[in-house]
Amino acid sequence: MRNLTLRQLRSVQAISRHGTIAAAARQLGLTAPAVTLQVKQMEEDVGLALFDRTSDGMRLTVAGTAVLAAANAIETSLRALSDEIDSVKGVRSGTINLGVVSTAKYFAPRLIASFLEAFPQIEVKLRVGNRHDIIAELKDYKLDVALMGRPPTEFPVESIFFGDHPLVIIADPAHALVGERGIARERLLEETIIIREQGSGTRAALEGFFGQNLDRLATASVEMGSNETIKQAVMAGLGIAFISAHTIAFEVEMARLVVLDVADMPIRRKWYAVCRKERIAAPAERAFKQFLVERGAKHLPILGRLYPAEAMEAG
Structure with a gap:
């Protein structure tokens, strides 16, 4: 599997997201035969089918799910590397994909606004959902950080306390x-x-x-x-x-x-900021976590x- 390429991994991500090769090809700016070839080469390299071809579209197999998880992890690491390089260059920017459980939506906007006053070049993309959905997206590397009361135990995470609940x-x-x-x-x-x-x-x-x-x-x-x-x-x-x-x-x-x-x-x-333990945190994410530790509790309603x-x- 040493010959896997980013283009192949992104093909798997796109097909998983859209369900068809044609739709994935449109997203990637490639032809459908080119995307089909990427998947075929991966399946030959892996030695297993990555998708079940059904009348309802392409569905990930067990092997395909494992490949998708790896692709998401690699994509996250590459984005963190890009932010890290920008930080070395002196650019205080980056993007944070932040998830919050529904209870946290009552203070999260106020907290984010205060953070962006200190770091106006950082973009925070907010996702609000129930606990089950936020944990699933954190597991799938769709979120960088999640604010919640009970850190998940299904996979290794780093949990940072920032306030009483x-x-x-x-x-x-x-x-x-x-x-x-x-x-x-x-x-x-x-x-x-x-x-x-x-x-x-x-x-x-x-x-x-x-x-x-x-x-x-x-x-x-x-x-x-x-x-x-x-x-x-x-x-x-x-x-x-x-x-x-x-x-x-x-x-x-x-x-x-x-x-x-x-x-x-x-x-x-307690309120925690939770992220996957094995991820490499980008500078923007590290700044946000530090902000939570130092000032997060100030943005919570006083009991x-x-x-x-x-x-x-x-x-």
């Missing part, structure tokens, strides 16, 4: 529990609890909080797939909810939501402004 129970201001202090978790199970979908970090934290009462939690809970939907449901009086404090700053300030004073809450998790006890003392 409190999780709280919220209610409509007219709810009967508003004003009570030290609410027991057993009391919460008497209410309808609106929770995120399976696989989300928020859902995992809530299940850990209720421990041995997961059956009762399942009975008491209603699942919704986004923080915005959950907030609207709580404001409509459909129940209480467990949610990131970083998603509700505006609604609490406008007195549309209240954080309940629950015993043993807030649950404090003291949201939590009942502190709010009462401030008022």
Whole structure:
């Protein structure tokens, strides 16, 4: 396999992305026979088929998936090398493909804006998605850095802590529990609890909080797939909810939501910047990580402004 070329690897990437040789050829600026030849040469070199030819288009085989992963890794390394050379030349530029889980979208734009003030020549391409999708794109080298609460364990990653992540129970201001202090978790199970979908970090934290009462939690809970939907449901009086404090700053300030004073809450998790461990970080990426360590926490909503006890003392 020492004779593999970048053109061959990029042909595999393009076919995987578009599903047909004709579409891949258009993207690459080549003829369809030329792309077919690239794939044929690779398959002869590898000794295995890289694609299954189906009526619905070209589908990667197991070997093809392995080749695609290598192609993505090489492409990422080449881009990092280009940025590194620019850095040696004194050019403070580059591109960062940044992914954030949906909960982080409430502070990520503010954080990015502050970073770009210090590094105006760096371009940040933002991708927001659920935890499953962000991890998949990080694994496939489509993202350079991902902001999330629980680093993945499926593949080796480097995780850099940059701020605390409190999780709280919220209610409509007219709810009967508003004003009570030290609410027991057993009391919460008497209410309808609106929770995120399976696989989300928020859902995992809530299940850990209720421990041995997961059956009762399942009975008491209603699942919704986004923080915005959950907030609207709580404001409509459909129940209480467990949610990131970083998603509700505006609604609490406008007195549309209240954080309940629950015993043993807030649950404090952490925010991490996560990247693949074997990647060579480009200068732009290194600058962003350093920025997160030094200033990232300053761009997170302050829990003291949201939590009942502190709010009462401030008022």
